[in-house]
Amino acid sequence: MTFQEDQSRLREGHAATNFSLVRRAALSLLKNDHTKKLGVKNKRLNAAWDDEYLLQVLFNS
Template sequence: AFGEDQSRIRKDHAPENMAILRHIALNLLKHDKTEKVGVKSKRLNAGWNESYLMKVVGL
């Protein structure tokens, strides 16, 4: 969902740190029940719509 295969983050603990952040983001999107669409659509919507992003993050 986040293009992990194309990621160039390979040094030290960066891959593990990014995996944790991706997991958190994925969980936030999965638990959002305001829209009945897939995770990919929610991710794109959060990228385009700042108010939806703030709603998903909980701010």
């Protein structure tokens, strides 16, 4: 449970489906990144803290 989906309050309209797709895409990008030997949770935190790493994950995949 990397993104704490159980605590999400997105239940109206298509919001839950849309965010599910975004979450899966983000998780896929983080799993496919092999530049740092970290778990997905730590990669997510690192991408939040370090803009250079975030750009690397987004555009080098």
